[in-house]
Amino acid sequence: MMKRKIVVAITGASGAIYAKLLLQKLHELATQVADVGIIMSTNAKQVWETELDNADYQDLPFKFYDKHDFTAPFASGSARYDTMVVIPCSMGTLGRIASGVSDDLVTRAADVILKERRKLILVARDTPLNLIHIRNMATVTEAGGIICPAVPSFYSKPQTIEEVALTVVNRVIDLIGLEHDSYRWNEL
Numbered sequence: 001m002m003k004r005k006i007v008v009a010i011t012g013a014s015g016a017i018y019a020k021l022l023l024q025k026l027h028e029l030a031t032q033v034a035d036v037g038i039i040m041s042t043n044a045k046q047v048w049e050t051e052l053d054n055a056d057y058q059d060l061p062f063k064f065y066d067k068h069d070f071t072a073p074f075a076s077g078s079a080r081y082d083t084m085v086v087i088p089c090s091m092g093t094l095g096r097i098a099s100g101v102s103d104d105l106v107t108r109a110a111d112v113i114l115k116e117r118r119k120l121i122l123v124a125r126d127t128p129l130n131l132i133h134i135r136n137m138a139t140v141t142e143a144g145g146i147i148c149p150a151v152p153s154f155y156s157k158p159q160t161i162e163e164v165a166l167t168v169v170n171r172v173i174d175l176i177g178l179e180h181d182s183y184r185w186n187e188l
């Protein structure tokens with residue numbers, strides 16, 4: 001199997017724990033992953049520090065790219081990154097992607113993934129949703145993207161916040177197409 005080249009963008013919606021756990025799992029699945037590039041919005045850093053009480057995103061074992069660094073390989077389709085995950089994805093970033101605004105590396109990388117017909121997964125988070133959010137989700141879906149809302153499930157009886165968050169992150173790993181151990185309903 002070809003090793004995967006993945007972009008992970010972290011934006012300023014609630015749920016920094018989802019990004020933390022996804023990056024941990026991608027690190028564990030290193031045999032299936034050739035490269036992970038990380039982009040973080042300014043608000044994502046603030047939300048991470050507020051929610052997780054640390055700035056550990058600085059220590060993640062992957063290369064960080066500045067939000068305005070258009071020299072990043074995945075700013076161009078020629079670099080052949082196959083998947084991009086925006087986790088969590090704010091309504092602002094969703095709207096900018098849906099309207100084709102490519103004025104920073106997050107929105108440019110998403111634009112590239114869509115134009116190259118590769119896999120874009122938006123772990124969108126806000127509640128409640130207004131009609132603009134819903135229409136933007138429809139637009140991204142019509143363009144080939146996948147809206148994977150940050151909506152946990154409880155049938156696996158998660159006991160901790162991390163286990164709750166993993167119910168979302170494990171679905172993202174499934175969507176990326178990586179082999180991993182995860183709770184599966186009624187699996188024998």
Ligand SMILES: Cc1cc2nc3c(=O)[nH]c(=O)nc-3n(C[C@H](O)[C@H](O)[C@H](O)COP(=O)(O)O)c2cc1C
Nearest residue numbers: 011012013014041043044047090091092093125126
């Ligand atoms: C603590 C905190 C929590 C937030 N939660 C959300 C959220 O769940 N969803 C959302 O769309 N925006 C949320 N926001 C607002 C976004 O951070 C803001 O709209 C920002 O401009 C989004 O830009 P970005 O996507 O470039 O990070 C939150 C902001 C803060 C400070």
